[in-house]
Amino acid sequence: MFRAISGITLDVKQGETYGVLGHNGCGKSTLIRMIATLLIPDKGEIRVFGKDVYKSRAAVKKLINRVSVEASFFKRLSARENLIYAARLYGMDVADAEKKAKAILKQIGFPMKKYDEPVEKYSRGLQQKVAITRGFLTTPRLLLLDEPTTGLDPKSKKEVQMFIRSIRKKHDVTLMLSSHDMDEVDALCDRIAIMNSGRIVAEGTGEELKKLVQENDKYEIVTSQLKDVYLALKDVEGVLDIKVADKKVVFESKKKILPKVVQKLNGLDFEQINTVKPTLEDVFLHLTGKSLSDQEE
Ligand SMILES: Nc1ncnc2c1ncn2[C@@H]1O[C@H](COP(=O)(O)OP(=O)(O)OP(=O)(O)O)[C@@H](O)[C@H]1O
Ligand SMILES: [Mg+2]
The missing domain is CATH 3.30.70.100 (Alpha-Beta Plaits)
Incomplete structure (x- = not known):
């Protein structure tokens, strides 16, 4: 039997930004989908703020939100309409939601002239920005960001990273973020798990991980x-x-x-x-025998 992930134990602390770093297919999205109640593991237990993800699915869903590269929208509706729809699902006041949505979109460099155009006309990067906005709109206590900056150009990437950093400072939100961008994970995350073939092969702060390869x-x-x-x-x-x-x-x-x-x-x-100084790339290479930067995106 194929196991997408296996033998994983991890503990994300409240208020921290936890990074999951690994190659294509190592199991990042599977792990995040499980925490998001979307996949049920054959074995094991997942708790979000003390609540069992499967026994208290509805309660957990209220505490979390997930942003992924394959985010789905009503493609014929605009960013405004999609965001209002999402806000109403969470019982938010529409005027408040719109104010907040616009503020986030501006911060991450979304061209507001496209706000009322159908999402199907947006580039992938723009759709990703709407997905990120939707993720942060509802003030989740745990936000799962599955490759939030994949597909964005370097400028947009920076804008999204700065936004994530500003949110962390202002709100009591716990973030779990997956990426194959080592610099992103190093810059944004308090602790990092390195995954390889469905397992976590190392976990720690960036500095702790770098010490693994810095004997001399x-x-x-x-x-x-x-x-x-x-x-x-x-x-x-x-x-x-x-x-x-x-x-x-x-x-x-x-x-x-x-x-x-x-x-x-x-x-x-x-x-x-x-x-x-060693980089996370050196750590990754040391632990997995593969370079992260070599892989195709
Ligand atoms: N529904 C599924 N059925 C069968 N295999 C699956 C399914 N979903 C994922 N897999 C496999 O499980 C493994 C982990 O996939 P996953 O999507 O979690 O990886 P990932 O680390 O998110 O990769 P990427 O960086 O490409 O997003 C892969 O080998 C994938 O092919
Ligand atoms: Mg993935």
Whole structure:
């Protein structure tokens, strides 16, 4: 039997932004759909603010909202009509809802001249912006964002990320966000789960995850004298794994040996010495053996 996800245990704390990072098909959407009461697991238990997702489905649905890339709309209706419809389903006052919807749409760069055009005429990115607005309209206590910025251009992506950040500051909302964008997850999430083939292979803050791959200190020296710098470094005790790359020499060291290195470089020409910090990409590669940035979107 194929298992989309298996053996997952996770605990999202109230008020935090929890990121789920993983390749296409690793099970992110399946996990989010289960929490959203849309899929029933063969085994296991899910609670949202203490309520069992399947036994108290209606109560849970009132607390959550989900935004996904395959969001559905009444395609012939406009953004205004779709958003008002959604607001009324949640019992919101229409005038209040419209005010709020417009404010969110403006913040995430939606062209308001299209507000009354049918959704079917919108690009995918614009539809995504309406979906995001709908997700935040009802002030859910838990918002599940399944790849909220996939399909958006870089500017729109930034706008949506800034909006998510501003919401987190202002409201007591708990967010769970899936993505294959490491920088997004790193920038927005308090804690991150890395998924691979239906399992969580690591979980922690960005810093904690990066420590998994940072056994040694790592530095780069920007220089035009690549060979001389390389030879000088070779003689320093504690310097490991020296690599020569484009205009720089990169090396690792066991302990803080920078003063010794600088002493050794005396008389040589170098522009700067930088500390190289691991990225979530390094962590992902280390844990899964696959690069996240290589995958097709
Ligand atoms: N209804 C289904 N029936 C059978 N297999 C499914 C079904 N839904 C998902 N899967 C499979 O389960 C696995 C996990 O899918 P899921 O959609 O959760 O991945 P994902 O991490 O969200 O991927 P993506 O980044 O592409 O959105 C995939 O191998 C997928 O093919
Ligand atoms: Mg998915």
